[in-house]
Amino acid sequence: MKFGVVVFPGSNCDHDAYHVISKVIGQPVDFIWHQATSLEGYDAVILPGGFSYGDYLRAGAIARFSPIMRAVTSFAATGGLVLGICNGFQILCESGLLPGALLPNRTMKFVCQFVHVRVEATDTPFTHLYERGQILSLPIAHGEGNYYCDAETLERLRRENRILLRYCDEQGRVTEEANPNGSLDNIAGICNRQRNVFGLMPHPERAAEEALGGADGRILFHSMAMALAELAQD
Amino acid sequence: MLEQPVITPQLIEAQGLTEDEYRRIVERLGREPNLVELGIIGVMWSEHCSYKSSKVHLRRLPTEGECVVQGPGENAGVVDIGDGWYVVFKIESHNHPSFIEPYQGAATGVGGILRDVFTMGARPVAAMNSLRFGPLTEPVNRAIMAGVVKGIGDYGNSFGVPTVGGEIMFGECYARNPLVNAFALGLVREGRVFYAQAGGVGNPVLYVGAKTGRDGIHGATMASAEFDEQAMEKRPQVQVGDPFMEKLLLEACLEALRTGAVVGMQDMGAAGLTCSTCEMGARAGTGIEIDLDRVPQREQGMNAYEIMLSESQERMLLVVKRGREREIIKIFEKWGLDAVVIGRVTETNRLVVRHGGKVVVDLPNRLLTEDAPIYHRPMTPALPEGDYHRLPFWREASGHEDYGEVLRRMLASPNLCSREWVYRQYDHMVRTNSLTLPGEDAAVIRVKETRRAVAMTLDGNGRYCHLDPRAGARLAVAEAARNVVCVGARPLAITNCLNFASPERPDVMWSFSEVIDGMAEACRAFGTPVTGGNVSFYNETEGRGVYPTPVIGMIGVIEESRHLMTHRFKDEGDLILLLGETSDDLGGSEYLERMHRAVVGPVPRLDLARERAVQEVCLTAIREGLIKSAHDCSDGGLAIALAECCFSGHRNRRHGVEIDVEFAPPEVPEALWPVIFLFSESPSRIIVSLEPVKADRLRELARAHGVPITELGRVGGERYRVNLNRQTIIDEPVTELEMIWRRPLDEWLSLNVIAE
Numbered sequence: 004m005k006f007g008v009v010v011f012p013g014s015n016c017d018h019d020a021y022h023v024i025s026k027v028i029g030q031p032v033d034f035i036w037h038q039a040t041s042l043e044g045y046d047a048v049i050l051p052g053g054f055s056y057g058d059y060l061r062a063g064a065i066a067r068f069s070p071i072m073r074a075v076t077s078f079a080a081t082g083g084l085v086l087g088i089c090n091g092f093q094i095l096c097e098s099g100l101l102p103g104a105l106l107p108n109r110t111m112k113f114v115c116q117f118v119h120v121r122v123e124a125t126d127t128p129f130t131h132l133y134e135r136g137q138i139l140s141l142p143i144a145h146g147e148g149n150y151y152c153d154a155e156t157l158e159r160l161r162r163e164n165r166i167l168l169r170y171c172d173e174q175g176r177v178t179e180e181a182n183p184n185g186s187l188d189n190i191a192g193i194c195n196r197q198r199n200v201f202g203l204m205p206h207p208e209r210a211a212e213e214a215l216g217g218a219d220g221r222i223l224f225h226s227m228a229m230a231l232a233e234l235a236q237d
Numbered sequence: 238m239l240e241q242p243v244i245t246p247q248l249i250e251a252q253g254l255t256e257d258e259y260r261r262i263v264e265r266l267g268r269e270p271n272l273v274e275l276g277i278i279g280v281m282w283s284e285h286c287s288y289k290s291s292k293v294h295l296r297r298l299p300t301e302g303e304c305v306v307q308g309p310g311e312n313a314g315v316v317d318i319g320d321g322w323y324v325v326f327k328i329e330s331h332n333h334p335s336f337i338e339p340y341q342g343a344a345t346g347v348g349g350i351l352r353d354v355f356t357m358g359a360r361p362v363a364a365m366n367s368l369r370f371g372p373l374t375e376p377v378n379r380a381i382m383a384g385v386v387k388g389i390g391d392y393g394n395s396f397g398v399p400t401v402g403g404e405i406m407f408g409e410c411y412a413r414n415p416l417v418n419a420f421a422l423g424l425v426r427e428g429r430v431f432y433a434q435a436g437g438v439g440n441p442v443l444y445v446g447a448k449t450g451r452d453g454i455h456g457a458t459m460a461s462a463e464f465d466e467q468a469m470e471k472r473p474q475v476q477v478g479d480p481f482m483e484k485l486l487l488e489a490c491l492e493a494l495r496t497g498a499v500v501g502m503q504d505m506g507a508a509g510l511t512c513s514t515c516e517m518g519a520r521a522g523t524g525i526e527i528d529l530d531r532v533p534q535r536e537q538g539m540n541a542y543e544i545m546l547s548e549s550q551e552r553m554l555l556v557v558k559r560g561r562e563r564e565i566i567k568i569f570e571k572w573g574l575d576a577v578v579i580g581r582v583t584e585t586n587r588l589v590v591r592h593g594g595k596v597v598v599d600l601p602n603r604l605l606t607e608d609a610p611i612y613h614r615p616m617t618p619a620l621p622e623g624d625y626h627r628l629p630f631w632r633e634a635s636g637h638e639d640y641g642e643v644l645r646r647m648l649a650s651p652n653l654c655s656r657e658w659v660y661r662q663y664d665h666m667v668r669t670n671s672l673t674l675p676g677e678d679a680a681v682i683r684v685k686e687t688r689r690a691v692a693m694t695l696d697g698n699g700r701y702c703h704l705d706p707r708a709g710a711r712l713a714v715a716e717a718a719r720n721v722v723c724v725g726a727r728p729l730a731i732t733n734c735l736n737f738a739s740p741e742r743p744d745v746m747w748s749f750s751e752v753i754d755g756m757a758e759a760c761r762a763f764g765t766p767v768t769g770g771n772v773s774f775y776n777e778t779e780g781r782g783v784y785p786t787p788v789i790g791m792i793g794v795i796e797e798s799r800h801l802m803t804h805r806f807k808d809e810g811d812l813i814l815l816l817g818e819t820s821d822d823l824g825g826s827e828y829l830e831r832m833h834r835a836v837v838g839p840v841p842r843l844d845l846a847r848e849r850a851v852q853e854v855c856l857t858a859i860r861e862g863l864i865k866s867a868h869d870c871s872d873g874g875l876a877i878a879l880a881e882c883c884f885s886g887h888r889n890r891r892h893g894v895e896i897d898v899e900f901a902p903p904e905v906p907e908a909l910w911p912v913i914f915l916f917s918e919s920p921s922r923i924i925v926s927l928e929p930v931k932a933d934r935l936r937e938l939a940r941a942h943g944v945p946i947t948e949l950g951r952v953g954g955e956r957y958r959v960n961l962n963r964q965t966i967i968d969e970p971v972t973e974l975e976m977i978w979r980r981p982l983d984e985w986l987s988l989n990v991i992a993e
Binding site: 012013015016018019022023026052053054056057058059112113114115116117140142144146206208209211212214215216217 | 387394396479482485572665666667669671674683685888
């Protein structure tokens with residue numbers, strides 16, 4: 004089993020993702036330079052947070068043209084696990100691997116804080132170790148995290164049970180006040196139809212150790228590792 | 238090529254030089270300088286670069302200590318934190334640019350201090366900032382604040398350094414003189430520190446990073462003069478930042494340093510190419526010769542004067558081992574950055590610059606560095622008059638009828654209320670090292686490879702320093718040390734940012750000298766040497782200056798991360814105790830300013846031996862696992878500190894308190910006992926909470942160190958209740974107090990949106 008963390012110019016949560024995989028859940032992991040054109044030998048790829056290409060023009064808009072993204076697309080098509088965190092989610096949307104877009108926050112301000120999210124579906128390699136309805140405490144840190152898609156797409160996301168995380172309050176209620184950025188339907192994370200590509204705005208890697216204020220995010224990485232281990236056994 | 242104009246008095250003045258200084262130049266040089274040389278000397282002799290007014294005083298600061306690896310004189314200070322790791326840290330002001338262009342001024346302030354840290358081979362892992370603005374009632378002050386906060390956030394967030402803490406205060410004197418001090422801290426392994434020295438004659442000199450443009454020309458000179466009503470015309474002198482470029486520069490520089498092919502590196506900050514070339518040469522006892530035709534330029538037709546004085550951001554100068562330049566250039570190319578050999582190291586001790594095939598500058602390094610003028614400027618003591626004991630409320634012994642209401646007003650003070658509106662805009666968690674969230678007494682980041690953690694805090698109190706500069710500086714150092722101790726760290730060293738008005742005013746110069754002496758005394762007492770910092774003079778506009786505002790950036794080390802302590806109360810039933818003693822110390826307090834519109838002394842009395850003892854007791858109690866919370870008691874007094882301990886935080890619910898104390902301070906009218914108890918700002922006090930069974934051991938510790946200890950009450954319930962001498966003086970729901978405390982900045986700053 005091997006994880007890869009893609010490094011775009013301007014990625015700045017690459018070390019954090021690497022740390023979680025290597026030190027917290029103890030799995031093999033490499034950095035993958037954005038100029039690379041193949042993902043052979045990898046089982047899961049993480050597009051980390053940050054400001055790829057300075058997020059100039061629009062968050063993730065330039066990174067999608069990096070050579071690695073072509074490899075990520077075919078990797079996803081063949082069932083490889085792809086996790087996009089924050090800027091990684093934005094890149095996945097920009098490159099069409101996930102539907103919709105991430106607009107500037109409703110407040111027009113960057114926001115960094117712990118929020119609550121509710122796990123809406125557990126039939127994915129990323130969330131199968133959570134319980135449905137489980138409330139997680141995870142940090143967000145973004146200026147453009149306001150998820151938007153057209154009505155038809157939203158309908159499809161709901162029908163296909165592809166909304167994996169929704170912003171909620173401490174009690175798990177999905178309310179307007181608990182929505183930190185104006186996201187449609189309080190969406191914090193979605194997956195593709197095949198359920199092997201997952202993008203989310205919160206940072207699970209920042210809440211993977213008790214010393215950092217919580218470990219709810221660690222389970223996400225354990226889920227991925229376990230899913231891969233099971234796949235290897237089959 | 239530049240025409241060689243006749244050097245006129247106007248031209249000399251335009252470079253920020255005096256006629257005396259010009260005569261000195263001609264004498265040392267044995268000839269008249271040309272215009273490019275004059276510009277170079279002007280900027281190197283500016284207050285900002287030469288420290289000509291402050292140098293004689295700065296020498297009195299203690300700079301040596303067991304942990305100090307590098308003291309003042311380099312790009313940043315370096316301190317040994319043990320287990321094979323060094324901390325590199327520094328603070329710098331960007332006050333003048335931030336007044337003229339708040340967003341870019343603040344952003345480039347962050348960029349500059351980050352470069353100072355990674356220039357030395359350290360990866361920046363934390364940033365903080367200390368800010369001062371005019372009152373929020375004025376729209377212009379709100380606009381400056383909003384711009385500064387966004388500038389700091391956008392730069393640090395994109396670069397990928399967590400902004401973990403800092404401080405903000407408001408005051409009339411900062412209305413047209415905002416202070417923006419940026420701090421950065423990096424980590425580097427022992428023995429991997431790089432210095433800004435141009436060693437090895439014949440070695441190539443590389444220019445790397447962003448191209449040079451016509452921005453920021455004379456920024457350093459601007460920062461060395463007071464402003465008048467035409468200040469806004471200086472906007473072109475403010476640089477423009479590009480955090481993405483800086484992030485690439487960081488990664489490329491650290492990668493280049495790992496090759497072992499780099500001899501020395503310095504960032505091009507103030508005075509750009511000029512400062513980096515002559516300083517690197519001067520430090521190594523060599524010279525540097527460069528050819529401006531090779532300098533990557535953003536626009537055409539720049540002349541030598543402009544290229545040498547541009548302060549375009551995100552640029553570095555490297556000296557590389559001869560023969561290995563290709564290897565280094567390749568690394569920068571990988572990151573998409575320019576890297577060009579623009580010259581070489583010589584044995585001449587001179588800075589020689591060619592442009593268009595001709596030598597346009599030929600100056601001895603000495604003239605630009607050591608031989609810059611040093612001034613013993615005249616000083617006149619000027620302590621403001623006044624004593625709060627003579628204010629009407631004191632003379633008439635008129636206490637308040639409703640202390641709950643006073644507490645509410647205090648909690649809503651912009652100087653005391655929650656800073657969440659600010660730190661929410663800063664990514665304070667990137668790099669996954671932040672063991673604290675903003676709002677603790679000091680910020681703490683872990684060193685992943687070890688069990689250690691580093692604590693850091695910024696503290697300043699302009700009001701105290703205005704009333705009594707020497708005592709104010711001592712108090713600032715003491716508070717910084719106390720803050721570091723409250724999170725469980727041992728204080729190690731400081732960096733300072735000294736913000737003052739014009740040094741040409743004898744009263745200002747006197748206050749500067751006093752601040753230095755106060756700081757030196759306190760630093761000696763705590764064993765925290767000064768490893769560097771920054772002096773910012775001329776913080777005055779239209780003749781009105783800021784309070785003397787030294788800001789102390791103190792760092793400390795926690796050997797075992799598990800000893801980390803936080804300030805909030807944890808459990809119902811815990812005992813609350815006060816280490817230290819509350820005395821009649823209202824001078825310069827937030828209470829006097831907020832409730833009586835008075836800024837008068839005398840400032841709180843500080844006994845350094847007592848302060849050390851209190852800190853020792855607190856640190857021991859933390860390490861022994863005796864206490865569950867520790868909170869420094871300072872701005873706003875005990876009442877505010879207690880409230881902060883009650884409020885909710887991440888994974889920490891809100892708590893009530895029941896305080897029950899007998900209190901009769903000598904020589905204070907009985908009607909004013911509550912005021913003193915609640916709002917006096919006596920230093921050397923720490924509020925701790927603990928399980929009742931552990932109280933005896935804490936009392937024993939306190940006794941052994943001669944530290945007074947008072948039981949204040951218990952954690953519990955939902956109300957904030959204070960009984961003083963068996964009379965209830967405050968009884969308020971904590972939920973409401975917390976709301977009052979949380980909202981003010983949000984409310985003030987949302988007015989901007991409405992105004993737009």
